[in-house]
Amino acid sequence: MKHETPMLDQLETGPWPSFVSDIKQEAANRAKNEKNVDYQIPVDVCDDLLGVLELSFKHGRTHWKHGGIVGVFGYGGGVIGRYCDQPEEFSGVAHFHTMRVAQPAGKFYSTDYLKKICDLWDFRGSGITNMHGSTGDIIFLGTTTKQLEEIFYELTHNLNQDLGGSGSNLRTPADCIGKARCEYACFDTQHMCHTLTHEYQDELHRPAFPYKFKFKFDGCPNCCVASIARADMSFIGTWKDDIRIDQEAVQAYVGGELKPNGNAHAGRDWGAFDINKEVIDLCPTKCMWMDGKELKIDNKECTRCMHCINVMPRALRIGKETGCSILVGAKAPILDGAQMGTMLVPFIKAEEPYDEIKEVIESIWDYWMEEGKNRERLGELMKRQGFQKLLEMTGLKPDPRMVQEPRHNPYIFWKEEEVEGGFERDINEFRKYHQR
């Protein structure tokens, strides 16, 4: 190896896959270059990446500088500029920009596609990736400024593949696996994610928003992509009608033939399955009971928390009248504290061509683009101007399902048109009956 890395070397042992060993193998492969690749960025980029990381381990500080403006022509995002603050010693990573490549919905891949991605990144970049970044994109980690347009050209011309979003625009939307392999999915997350991603390519590539905006699609309230915590707009599958019950299968769980929760608790002896203790008593709305050998659900009272279905997937299935809820405003703590998504649309059909959903999206964007301050997330704008304003701007009707509880104070900002007779009155008429 080009640099000694005694601290990183200690991360090569232990069972969990070692990123250090992996980068070392990449460094060795680049040095050997068995396939005779005409590397477009320094051959020793991976050696220098390890070298600079070792230095950070030693110093307890990063050695990367903020990027400056790099990108591809016409796009406002998709590239994150990065330079090393020790370029003389680690010239291979002096320029080390990231590219965000839009991932396919559901993150399914054919090996044919992945190999082409690898060939391109081997040839024009460091060969190091993130599969995937936190937003969902494939991340190409580390290339030089000169290669950015070349990579973009090859992606679009040879791989039919675009960059993802960064900056003050729509970020690459992400979804759970949903109907592709999950029996709980209430709508086709991949179809909706893909369709809306294509519909809003302009918003994704050209920053016109006050700040970043994220969509995420969860097929059911289990929220496998954490939409409720990290998307400005989260789409969470739900249903309106009854949970479908297979009473025979319920008895099979009761009798122990079927393992609860798809066998997820097999690592410990929790004793025999007890439907009262494990399902009925844990139902948050207490809307289930046993009537002899029949499991009953008062579906009108069910809040669709998924617990009973998760515990007995072969006995209970989601309803048939499915759609999604839309929650808005989630964000990480910076700055006024973390915010969970707030229920805006309790139920909406989630079917092609998604016209109703697009109407909600666009009304929210219109509002936010008009009223949002620079670098104000939607959730912060909602906090600043209030939920009423959001209703006004989206034209939605107030509904108790939008709140956890009614307000704690009576300080209502009545509008003039809401009060009979308006605000203008005749003081002289008043004085006829009330002395000064």
Place this chain on the structure above:
Amino acid sequence: MAFISSGYNPDKPMEDRITDIGPRNYEEFYPPVVKANKGKWLYHEILEPGVLVHVAESGDECYTVRAGGARLMSVTHIREICEIADKHCGGYLRFTTRNNIEFMVDDKSKLEPLKKDLESRKFDGGSLKFPVGGTGAGVTNIVHTQGWIHCHTPATDASGPVKATMDVLFDDFQNMRLPAHLRVSLACCLNMCGAVHCSDIAILGYHRKPPMLDHEYLDKMCEIPLAVAACPTAAIRPTKVELPDGKKVNSVAVKNERCMFCGNCYTMCPAMPLADKEGDGIVLMVGGKVSNRISAPKFSKVVVAFIPNEPPRWPTTTDTIQKIVEAYSKGANKYERLGEWAERISWERFFEVCDLEFTHHLIDDFRDPAYYTWRQTSQFKF
């Protein structure tokens, strides 16, 4: 290393330009068994840790082997993943939201050879390339951010502490003994790319020293008004400073007591670095969740205000995490998430059973929401 053009012409960037084509269509990438049964799955079961079967109305079965991995991976590693998928899975695979790799086969007979193959592959340094696990009531892969490998504001590394933590929690990656699933996440600064603020256990990098001011260069390197505007707490103001040589320059002053150590100023102005070996380290937050199962989604709460960075293996951090996991494993009821357990037994009891010290740093004092985290009832536990 001769430059090879892709065909792009820098003099005419718009020539043949293709834009706004988005990601590839997912339909191209479904394995046949998924394509045939999409939307028609009946139920699933975990056959053993890391191995799932999904059964469709048609009777078709999809067997999935889930393997952990560092999300930071090389093309050599991805090619190896492809080689495995070509050999066993008809050339298809997928990644999960939590950076696991899923290999799917349509027949039970293909399962054992696939599993054996995955388990046999090791890196030269000795670690597993494809540990099978990450299902059910256990720990799955840690979602994390960039850290010292790529970002400019981190207060800790990401891949290093993740590797160290997963080594320590490895048994729980391959075993489903916990009361419910336990999600661990890491973000290397308070910006928290990703969603660590709703994790059962969140490892968060945090700076504790305000920016240093490189007065001599500040005005040359930065737009001072932008640096001033970048500060969320309005701690920065423009000022004139006299350098040791008597020269007066435009610069900024920082009200240190207002600084929340976010690094936004440094993002704006490279002459305001704040990273520091002693100042930087880790905050542990626990008890968050995103699922709506039984109780509503919750935020994670800060239970350890600071642990120094201890590269390469962050032993105090991983020991503390292990202690919390053990206390949770012992104390929680079946199906109870870490946050639900802590709320049931009370936070005062949580600190006791986890053997963690409660310090003044753990009482919220940041803006309005803080008040509602203080105790407003006569009920508490001794």
